Amino acid sequence: MDAKQYRDAVGIKPCPQCGTGVKLRVDDESGRKSCPHCGYVLPSQIAHFKLLEVIGSGGMGTVYRGLDTSLERAVAVKVLREDFAKNRQFEENFLREARAAAALNHPNVAQTYSFGEQNGRYYLVMELLPNGSLDDRIEKERRVTEMEALDIGIQVAGGLRAAYERGLIHRDIKPGNILFAQDGSAKVVDFGLARFETKTLTASRDEGIWGTPYYIAPEKVSDNKEDFRSDIYSLGGTLFHAIAGRAPFEAGTSTEVVLKHLRSPAVSLRAFAPDCTSQTAEVIGRMIKRDPSERHQSYDELLNDLAYAKRFAQEKRPPQQIASEENEFSPVMLIGTLVLMVVCVALGVWIWAHREKFFGPSEDPATASVAAATNAASRPPKPESTAPPKPEPPKPPPPPDFALQIERALEAAGRGQVPQGLAQIDVVLREMPSNHALHPWAKLQQAILRLLGGRETDAAEALKAFEPVSADAADSLKEAQYPALLAQGLLGKLKLSEVEKAAASLPSWMGAALRFNAGLAASRQGNLADSAALWKAYAQTEVDRDHRWASVFQPMARDFANEYEQLARVEKELAALQTAGKNDEAIALLRENQGRWQSRAIVDRVKQITEVHRQAFAARQKEMEERRRAELARQAENERAVLEKFKAARVPWLNAYQFPRLLAESKALESQVKLEENVRQVRQQMAVAQCLGDFWERLIHDVQAKPYDRERVVTRANLRMVGKLVAVRDGKLIFQKEFGPGQFGETACRWEDLPPSMLIELGDFYLDQTAKRPEPNSSEIARRALALALIAREYGLPQLLVNRYLGLANLTGANIKEQLDLLFPPPK
Helix, strand or coil: CCHHHHHHHHCCEECCCCCCEECCEECCCCCCEECCCCCCECCCEECCEEEEEEEEECCCEEEEEEEECCCCEEEEEEEECHHHCCCHHHHHHHHHHHHHHHCCCCCCECCEEEEEEECCEEEEEEECCCCCEHHHHHHHHCCCCHHHHHHHHHHHHHHHHHHHHCCEECCCCCHHHEEECCCCCEEECCCCCCEECCCCEECCCCCCCCCCHHHCCHHHHCCCEECHHHHHHHHHHHHHHHHHCCCCCCCCCHHHHHHHHHHCCCCCHHHHCCCCCHHHHHHHHHHCCCCHHHCCCCHHHHHHHHHHHHHHHHHHCCCCCCCCCCCCCCHHHHHHHHHHHHHHHHHHHHHHHCHHHHHCCCCCHHHHHHHHHHHHHHCCCCCCCCCCCCCCCCCCCCCCCHHHHHHHHHHHHHCCCHHHHHHHHHHHHHHCCCCCCCHHHHHHHHHHHHHHCCCHHHHHHHHCCCCCCCHHHHHHCCHHHHHHHHHHHHCCCCCHHHHHHHHHHCCHHHHHHHHHHHHHHHHHCCCHHHHHHHHHHHHCCCCCHHHHHHHCCHHHHHHHHHHHHHHHHHHHHHHHHHHCCCHHHHHHHHHHCHHHCCCHHHHHHHHHHHHHHHHHHHHHHHHHHHHHHHHHHHHHHHHHHHHHHHHHHHHHHHHCCCHHHHHHHHHHHHCCCCCHHHHHHHHHHHHHHHHHHHHHHHHHHHHHHCCECCCCCECCCCCECCCEEEEEECCEEEEEEEEECCEEEEEEEEHHHCCHHHHHHHHHHHHHHHHCCCCCCHHHHHHHHHHHHHHHHHCCCCHHHHHHHHHHHHHHCHHHHHHHHHHCCCCC
8 A cells, every 4th residue: 555545545635724634633512624733624514515525635725525415416616725715816716717617518528517605715516526537547557558548538638629619728737637437437627727718828927837847838838829739738748647657758856847848859658668559659749749830730630640549559459368257156056066076086086096007007116216316416406596587578569550651641641731741751761661662652752742842852852762664654564663653743754645544554543643643743833734634533533442542632632623723714804804904903803812722833823823914014004104294294384384374464464453354364274274283373373363353343442432532642654643532433543632612623544554552552541441440340351451462462562561461461360361371372
C-alpha cells in the first residue's frame, strides 16, 4: 500500500483552510467536522445540498461529496474557499467556471447541475464521478494500455470540441482533470481556468501561468497567443504520460520542466514505449509539437487521426488468448472430482504392484548407489553463480508500414493539408531504405506535394532520380517502371494525346494517376485547357480499393475542372468588353467573380487577365487624360481671348457710366466660358456691373427725393455747375438756380461729363443722409458704402478712399458678406 492509498484508507484529506493533510475529527457537541491543526470547521450544508466529506481541494475551492436533498442523489459540490470569498476577482473566476460548465452538455464533459451563492459563499454542483481520475490510474498501474489511452483521447477530444464550438477552451488539461464515470467513460472536469475565446487569448503576467507544468503548452509559457491548439498540446502530453508512464519532459523543479517545454527538442513516444505503434506515436508526436501551426488545425482532424491510430493498433495487435471465467463448483462437480481422485489412486497402486511386468527388474539398491556416487565424483563441481539472471531482450518494434504512411500523407494533402502531407512523406523517405520497393513511389509523391505546395525547384530536384521512359510502350511497362512514366507526366513531357493513349492501355488506377500528374504539369505551365480536360477525366475515373490513394485528389481535380469552365465563360465576356474598349467594366466583372476561384492555377490566370485589363484600362485612361488636357488647353485659349475682348470693351462703358450695358454684356459672357477660374472672373464682373447699376439707379432716386444743394459739382472740363441738382431727365442732370422770387434758371450736363470723384461726392452726400435718419437701416448703409468702395477701386481713386468705405461696409453689413467676398475676394 503506497502513501496515497494509506491516506485514502484512513480518511486523511487536505484541510480546505490550511491545506494540511489531516484526519478531520468530529466535534462531539456540534456533530460537525473540524481540522485539529487550524480549527477550521467544515460546513455541513449549503443551500439544499448536504456536504458529507471532502473529496479534494483545488486552486479556487474545495470539492465535497454531497447529497441533493431535493432529488435524493449523490453529487459533487465545489465551494469557494473562505479566504477568497471576499476577493472579487476570484468570485468572477468562480462564476465564469459555473456559467461555462453549465453551457456544455456532452457525454464526455462533467455535467453541471446547479450553481449559486449563499451567505457570501459561492458553490457549484456537478455530477459525482466515483471511479477516480486518469492520474489515479497512472499512479496505480504506472502505464495505461495503448488502446485504452486512445479511447480516452478520443472521448476527451470530443468533449473539448463541444466546448470549443461554444467558444471555450479548457487551458488545464491533465490526467487529474480526466475522471471516469460509473460506465467507464472519460469526462473532462474543472473548467475553472476556461476563458471565453473571441479570436485568440493572450496569457497575462498579472494572472500568472495557469496550468500544470508537465502538460503546459509552450505558447502559454512564452506569453504568446493561446487557442484550442494549446488544449491539444496538453492532451497530447497527457496521453504521452499515460502510455509511456512518464511525462514528455521531466526535471527536478517546475521551472526546469517549463524551460524544457520551450527549449528541448521533441521527444519520441516510442523511445519510452517501444511496443507502441508508429501511428499512435506519430499522432501524439504531432499533438505536442512546439509550434502550434504544426499541430492539428481542428478537432475533427485530431479525432480522425486518433480513430485511425486506434484501428491501426487493433490490426497490429497480436491475438490475445481469451480465458473463460471459472464457474463455481456445484455439488455434482464436487462428487465427480472425488470419484476421479479415488480411481487415479487405485490405478497408481496397481501399476506399482506390477512394475516389473511393465518396466523390467530393477537394479540392486547398493549397486545403484555406488554407480551414482562414481558418476558424481567423476564430474567437476559446478561453480555457484553469483551473477544476476540475464534479462530477456525487448521485442523489436514492428516494421513501419510505409504503404499505409504514404497513403495517409496523400489523404492529408487531398484534404488541403499539403504541408502536413509533405512533412509525413519526408519522414517516410528518411526512415525508408533507398532500395525499398516503395522508395520510387515515395519520391514521386514527394515531388507531387512539392508542386502542390508551390516548390517547383524542389520538385524538379526530386524528379531527377527517374530515368525517362516512352509513353508509346506503356502497355509493356512493368509495374516497377510506373513511377518513371508518372514522373514524365509530372515534368510536362507528354502531350495530351500521348497521355490519353497511354492511360487507355494501363490499369485504371495507373491511368488516373497519369492523367492527374500530366494535368498538374499543364496547370503549372499555364495550359489550363489541357489541365482541365485531364483532371476532368481523372475525376471521373473509378479506382479500385487497393489503389484508392490514386483517387485522393479527385475532389480537387473536379473543382478545378468546374472552375475552368466558369472561367472560360467569363473570358468570353471579357473578350467582348475588351473589343468594345470597356476595360473598366471588364475589371468590374473580374472583381465580381473574385471570390469564386479557389484553385491556385485559376487564381494565377485571373491575376494575369486582371493585370492585362488593368494595363489596357490605364493606357486608355492616360490617352483620355491627354485628350482632356489638350481640349482644356484649347478651351482655355479661346476663353482667354473672349475675356481679353470683354476687358477691352468694358473701359469705354465704365467711362460713360453705361452700367446697364455692362451688366448685359457680362451676362452674355457667362455662356461663353466653362473653365472654373474664368467662370469666377465673369461672375465677379457681373457682380461689379450689378452693384454699379444699383448705385446709379439709387442715385437718380435720391436726387428726385432730395436735391443735392452743396453746389460743388464740377465737370471733367472743370466747369462748375450752378445751383442745386434737382432732377435727372433723359440721361442728363438738371441743376436749378433761383435768381429772384419765383424766378429760376436751369442748366444741365450729361452723366459722362462728371468725373468719378463727383460720383463719390454725390454718393457720400446721400450716404450721410441715410445715416442721419431717425432709424437708419444698417444694411442699406452697408450697400451704399460697398458701392462707393467699388467705384473708388474701378476708377483708380486713392486706396485710402477704398479702405474707408470697405471698413464702413464691414461694420454695418453682416448680411452682405457673400457679395463683399465676391467683389473684394480675400487674398489667397
